[in-house]
Amino acid sequence: MPTYNPPLRDMQFVLHEVFNVEAEFKAMPAHAETDADTINAVLEEAGKFAAEVAFPLNISGDAEGCTHNKQDYSVTTPKGFKEAYATYVEGGWPALSCDPEFGGQGLPHTVNQCLYEMLNSANQAWTMYPGLSHGAYEALLAHGTDEQKKTYLPKLVSGQWTGTMCLTEPHCGTDLGLLRTKAEPQGDGTYKITGNKIFISAGEHDVAENIVHLVLARLPDAPKGSKGISLFVVPKFNVNADGSLGSRNPIFCTGLEHKMGIHGNSTAQISIDGAIGTLVGQPHKGLAAMFVMMNAARLGVGNQSLGLTEVAFQNALAYAKDRIQMRSLSGTKAKDKDADPIIVHPDVRKMLLTAKAYAEGARALQVFCTLLLDKAHSHPDEKVRADSDELVALLTPIVKAFVTDNGHIATNACMQVFGGHGFIKEWGMEQFVRDNRINMIYEGTNTIQSLDLLGRKVLGNQGATLKKLGKLIGALVQEEGVNEKMAEFINPIAILGEQMTKFTTEIGFKGMQNPDEVGAAAVDYLRVAGHLVFGYLFARMAQVSLRAIANGSTDPFYTAKLQTARFYFAKLFPETVLLMRTARAGSKVLMDTDAALA
Template identity: 65%
Template sequence: MAQYTPPLRDLQFVMHELLNVEAELRKLPPHADIDAETIDQVVEEMGKFCSRVLFPLNHSGDREGCHYDPATQAVTTPKGYKEAYQQYIEAGWPSLACDPEFGGQGLPHVMSSVMLEMLNSANQAWTMYPGLSHGAYACLRAHGTPEQKAFYLPRLIAGEWMGTMCLTEPHCGTDLGLLRSKAEPQADGSYRISGAKIFISAGEHDMAANIVHLVLARLPDAPAGTRGISLFLVPKFLPDANGNPGARNAISCGAIEEKMGIHGNATCQMNLDGATGWIIGEPHKGLNAMFVMMNEARLGVGLQSLGLTEVAYQNAVAYARERIQMRSLSGAKAPEQAADPIIVHPDVRRMLLTARAYAEGGRAFTTFVSLQADLETKHPDAAVREEAADLLALLTPIVKAFLTDNGWVATSEALQVFGGHGYIAENGMEQYVRDARINMIYEGTNTIQSLDLLARKILMDGGAKLQKFGARVQAFIAENAGDESMKEFIEPLAELGDKLTKLTMELGMKAMQNPDEAGAAAVPYLRVAGHLVYAWLFARMAKIALEKQGSGDAFYKAKLATARFYYARLLPETAMLIRQARSGAACLIDLEAELF
């Protein structure tokens, strides 16, 4: 029987011992009075909702899936989804980190990040519905008119209405410059929008009274490519004079996709046949406005895979403790039984520790990144805000790609622990693998994230953002260089930092001569950068564990062991990755396309 227990102890360790979020948040005027006890209480209550309400719907929702009625073009979500969402909004969870001006609670982004991890562990498919709404909220808050904000934001924040983003079309995926949807201006200031969108998560469902679609389309005079894209607000139901859902707009679901995973989320083909919409932001600047929602989504997808990594790990550990197979190579560990629990076998431990390390590293990473979001928007010092913004820009593609790559590995290893029983649906492990696979694809494939990191976030500014992060790593190295107990962490961390610096300079020079060199190196480069982030965080966590291991708390012993495993077994991947990144484009480009 599958299980999920919110990892409250590790969440508290990351927030209070590693990142000291209480002190950091109190530097921000909106959070001057916040305290660790309040943070922990909120996180604990969310954990109860996740484990008691959402998690029991995960397996059943996957087996049932969503139902599409061609006659009415309506989508019904799995049994229990709608009721769980009502509990979610009644508890005020949609408004947690939203602007109080529009009805939000104004709590820190850091708490929203922690909440999303647990939600995704409990039920990724369900969590995508409110998750997309928060992205729509963020986009409208940044680029909507005062009237749009005043009308739509309170409803989105309260969870009464939900949101989506409608980008992809049948002939174009990531290359949005190819999109064909058209927006015709009307005399009353609205637009008539026509086109076809595909792969629209939560595009149609029965969980909220209205759905606010954010749609990319072209105006009649739009230039070609991405410079000619505008963003429009297109509600499912046009609001009436009282602000309630009124007449049905001309946007409808033509079908829902039959997918490999996330069956509980409706992935829709959406048709717009002269649907009424209103422009968001400036004409032809829609992609810039949509980037707010896309960046929210990239961080959210990283948290999806973190959540799956954690829940897959928990279930694999529980199984490994109970399943008996063979004897330990070093002698019987449970002589009273016919065989030993498989957790005694070295390679089972490798698989478990891989998932554990990727969960703990990802948790530290996403919490650190979400803290930068708080600093960027709320710190009184402009220099601090600027550095936080640069770090957030640099690390966002790493969160999306590195965590989702790791989530695929971790869920696969967790399934392997179960052996043949992992391949059977009733144990739930195969669902985590299926659900994890999409996270590497949508919201920009991991290759796109890698190109964004190397070409745009690093080479375009001469490595300035990377240097800001590197300065933090170097400061930690210098601070602990004389500590013999930290030598096993400091030396590999320093070595990797030097190697990444040299690799970056080398790739920058090669890309100036041939841009394909950046494309060939980008994917392994991002993983090297991701490992540098994890190595820095694990070294910091190891330092705390070393200082507190004398307390007798087994938590610190386990934290230190996980850090040592990460350095011994996962970090060495960087040697191979660096060689791959240096291998150049020729071995990829020289073979003519017709010979494939």
């Protein structure tokens, strides 16, 4: 059976030693009272909930799955899920980073991100029930009417109600301009929504008394394409004027998807048959409103893979220390045993260190991004808010795609450490692989994220935002460029930073002549950008660790961090050389292949 220990020490290192979040929060009036002790205390309790309540339900929830009742369209979640959610609500966890105006605790998004990393390590399928609710809260907070906020936000914040986003239809996924769901105005400010949606995570369940669906649909006068999409809030149960639950809205789960992983989450097929809803935001501007939730979800999906990478690594490491097979190539290490533990073998260590490096890099990136979100929302300086918002927009597709791709690599590597036992259910490793696989697909496939990064976020403004990221990296290079102890961490990012400018310009120029060149290069480009960001963050973590050791610390944590950083730069970062070469290979070898794909 697998185990899970919340990585509180590494979280505290990233939060307090690398990013000094307490000082950052003091500059934001809304978070000025949030100190390190408060953060640490919250995360310690969050870790207990994750490890002691959510994690024990992971394997059983996967085995049992959700049950659909075709007669009344209800869904029953696996045994223990409903009770765990009640404990979660009782502990006030849904309200952690929500606005106090609606009953929230008002803590920074950065703290909430750490909570969700631990929940995703513990049980991704269960975590998707409250996780989607937070996205619905963010969308309504940003674009809802005063009445909608009054009606829905306090219940979403408390966790009494949960939320979903209903986008995908049987004939269209990412290309939402093709959706057919209709919204008919009723003359009283409400609309009747009719259509069919699929792949709706947490679309029906028994953990909460009401579900707040955010539904994309078309008004009768809507123009074609994505410019004709509106957003509506459609509750499972209509809400009376006094806030109590009213009649059942005809938005039903007609079936559950049979999936590769995340069996404990109800991925629902939804039929909407004249359900009553209200407009969120402006007519035909639904995508702009929904993107608040989608961008939050994309960061959340990256966090799911971070969580799975961490828990897979922990269990693979423990197994590698215990499992004995063969002798070390450099001589017997465990003389009292019939064979050496497999952790002595170089390639086993490579697999373990790959997972460790990808977990620690992703954790630093997630904290970096959510700290930027806190600045974008709460910093008093308008320029800081704008710059932070612009930078997190650039990093969002990297978080979603790079971290989930790495999660795929890492969870598979950790399963490989177990050998044949990794393929067996009771060890839990194959579930981590299966559960992670969806993260590369939903909320926009990783190829879509790559096109978004290169086409919109980089080339769309002639690399202006990329240059802002480059300035951050350049400042670190300037600060540490003459420090010999930092050379192994600084030189790689300095070289790649310079190459990135030429690389981007070259692809942009080719793309102006043939747009397929952008499509052909985008996936490789995002991965290069991901390594540049990870490299910057690992260099910062190495900087802090070297200074701690120089100041007399004997904590082995810092030595471990330096060893992980060295491994990352020696064994993983050099992938960028190959990626730039394959990106430059162009589109011809892909598109001039009609005979090969006949």
